[in-house]
Amino acid sequence: MEEAADEIDRGSRLAEEIDRRWRLTRSIEGTSGPPCIGLLTTEIPLGMIKNRDNLSPNCREVATARAAAACNTIMVYKRRDVTAVLVQRAERNGFKAIMLTVDTPRLGRREADIKNKMIAPQPKNLEGLLSTEAVSDNGSKLAAFAAETLDPSLCWKDIDWLRSVTSLPILVKGVLTAEDAIKAMEVGVAGIVVSNHGARQLDYSPATITVLEEVVRAVGGKIPVLIDGGVRRGTDIFKALALGAQAVMIGRPVLYGLAAKGEYGVRRVIEMLKDELELTMALSGCPTVKDITRSHVRTECDRFNCRL
């Protein structure tokens, strides 16, 4: 799996540095995990990210979509008409929101891809719109395709443009600071995804769990804040919810499940996460998701303040 230059993914490691605080202050009889899987409501804490603006029915996408509600990410191409077509296709296919990836005005330097001369397969959804065939490159074809097609001038005013081509709510994916969260609210987004693109864009990007609270505080409950990156266990979901995320999203676990066992594999990944979350909630004295609070975790910052 390719990452940014030095393949530094701090997401999982840093998540381990956040402790769950053992609390059994109430009866946990009838503890229930998330009622269902989906996206964008306060009671549904797990979403799946459908990468690459691909909405066409190929078997992998159908398997993933059948296993759980998937969320599609959109990139802004130099050719705005292509982005507009993809957005409108999403609307027609019943997607409830558009998630604009804002951390990829250009692709990070993925050295493993360059070394392996990664091939960029022609995404079905881009057939007739953009071709990966024409891209000449002696390193990563994906990097060459991205350089040729992605719009490096992407900026906040593009939210206005996106709004002009869709009536769906727009979320931005790739926010890592309070400043960007505030800016995103100013331009009227419907939600924020704290994401570092799975640490695939730039080495030394912060682990998303470590900046989640900063963003949550800046947003002040006005719009939903979601998070992705390094979510591998139910305990990771619990930590993210305790730190104020409305939902978590998973990327690679879905791909692994899909690669191993197709639709069944994706379902198993989701079931395992649900079971693990339920157990964590039960052992933390939280009968429902709403009972998970900030006091259920201790961060590095809390530990530091304790020592003062």
Ligand SMILES: Cc1cc2nc3c(=O)[nH]c(=O)nc-3n(C[C@H](O)[C@H](O)[C@H](O)COP(=O)(O)O)c2cc1C
């Ligand atoms: C193979 C692969 C392809 C990805 N492609 C995209 C993409 O096209 N657009 C995007 O916004 N994010 C993309 N991502 C990042 C994911 O959307 C997500 O932010 C990240 O995978 C979450 O971290 P996790 O994999 O640790 O769960 C990709 C991730 C992977 C692993």
